[in-house]
Amino acid sequence: MNVSKVLDAKGLACPMPIVKTKKAMADLQSGDILEIHATDKGAKSDLVAWSASGGHELVDSAEDNDVFKFWIKKA
Amino acid sequence: MTVTPMMAKQLAQKVIRKEPIFVLDVRNHDSFSDWKIEGENVQSINIPYFDLLDGVEEVMKELPDDREIVVVCAKEGSSIMVADMLAEEGKDVFYLQGGMKAWSEHLEPVKVGDTTQGGEIYQFVRLGKGCLSYMVLSNGEASLIDATRMTDVYIEFAQSKGVKIQHVLDTHLHADHISGGRKIAQQTGASYWLPPKDAVDVPYSYEALEEGKVITVGSTTIHIQPIYSPGHTIGSTSFIVDDAYLLSGDILFIDSIGRPDLAGLAEDWVGDLRETLYSRYKNLSEELMVLPAHFMIMEELNDNGSVGKKLGHLLSENHGLNIESEEEFRQKVTGNLPPQPNAYQEIRELNLGKITKNEEEQREMEIGPNRCAIR
Numbered sequence: 001m002n003v004s005k006v007l008d009a010k011g012l013a014c015p016m017p018i019v020k021t022k023k024a025m026a027d028l029q030s031g032d033i034l035e036i037h038a039t040d041k042g043a044k045s046d047l048v049a050w051s052a053s054g055g056h057e058l059v060d061s062a063e064d065n066d067v068f069k070f071w072i073k074k075a
Numbered sequence: 076m077t078v079t080p081m082m083a084k085q086l087a088q089k090v091i092r093k094e095p096i097f098v099l100d101v102r103n104h105d106s107f108s109d110w111k112i113e114g115e116n117v118q119s120i121n122i123p124y125f126d127l128l129d130g131v132e133e134v135m136k137e138l139p140d141d142r143e144i145v146v147v148c149a150k151e152g153s154s155i156m157v158a159d160m161l162a163e164e165g166k167d168v169f170y171l172q173g174g175m176k177a178w179s180e181h182l183e184p185v186k187v188g189d190t191t192q193g194g195e196i197y198q199f200v201r202l203g204k205g206c207l208s209y210m211v212l213s214n215g216e217a218s219l220i221d222a223t224r225m226t227d228v229y230i231e232f233a234q235s236k237g238v239k240i241q242h243v244l245d246t247h248l249h250a251d252h253i254s255g256g257r258k259i260a261q262q263t264g265a266s267y268w269l270p271p272k273d274a275v276d277v278p279y280s281y282e283a284l285e286e287g288k289v290i291t292v293g294s295t296t297i298h299i300q301p302i303y304s305p306g307h308t309i310g311s312t313s314f315i316v317d318d319a320y321l322l323s324g325d326i327l328f329i330d331s332i333g334r335p336d337l338a339g340l341a342e343d344w345v346g347d348l349r350e351t352l353y354s355r356y357k358n359l360s361e362e363l364m365v366l367p368a369h370f371m372i373m374e375e376l377n378d379n380g381s382v383g384k385k386l387g388h389l390l391s392e393n394h395g396l397n398i399e400s401e402e403e404f405r406q407k408v409t410g411n412l413p414p415q416p417n418a419y420q421e422i423r424e425l426n427l428g429k430i431t432k433n434e435e436e437q438r439e440m441e442i443g444p445n446r447c448a449i450r
Contacts, residue, residue, distance in 0.1 A: 013150065015124050
């Protein structure tokens, strides 16, 4: 996967992971992939819902040592 | 304008008093449709916080002027952000301190009645999750029934009433919420009672809760008389307290009946459920006040926030007690099951003492509604 940017949102509580994701996405081009690392459990379902509402594609997600990783492709 | 925190306790009392409340729930749509704050005079709308990052002008139009506005999210962070934005636009708003997490964990003690010899019985209403637990007090002693994992609430309540918790009982092995029974028993030196048929191979010691035993609260003897009433689980046991109250566990609710499938045995247990509801309960005094371990809908609450009705009333009004044909009952109960509660298998294992989870994990396991009943 060709990741354009990695966002470290570890240790941040809701709403910051989404606020930062939105900001990071704004700097990307359509088709670019943003990789996000978060530790807040709520971030998981919110990122899925946020991606869907913005038309972005959640390409993949993984959990690694309590860190949630997401790859979102910009619409 | 101002942003004010509202504690879960304040909100619970407003809901019980039926004060007009407007909830702006900023969680995602799935969380909201799964589980939300409800009440007779609660209006709510759901707009996820991530749709409001660019501004709240659109929401402003939907907010009423004649009721208190409470912004709610999962924990509180997002609701504070949205509340701040609304205040900047000129609205006075509250946010729910601790979010739905705090709402789920809040217990509101409500007195349901006196016992014959100067004792009292209290119901602890967990509005956010629909769980009900009980404390029977008499002469400096207390028994606790179907305690939740918020153990401090009961221990502090007992202290404030000057009573010592002597017995802690679970009507059955719970699958929808984590029992605080064992922990409280350990902390207070009380004995912990569980029906043996629900406690197969548990690694801890307990007192066998069986029909025929009598548990006494205080020297003035309020009898707690167990009645074997299987159906929700094979061990499910009800209690008659002081010949006046029937604690029905998860077998009979106010507007619904128990479900027989949470241990995977609906077909086997539906017969027991029928027998309990249609034979055993029908032989009891109609004057008994039924006090269940759950409620499902806010309409089941009495005006003072308690949940309870005379058995005679339920025998005529509760649909689940009025299905004549056994075949139809079987079909209704096994063919019409609602989704199972969140993490119910893990919750059973935890209550059996087979696994352990830290507090944060326990909290996650209990997210959502209880879903123990069939309407």
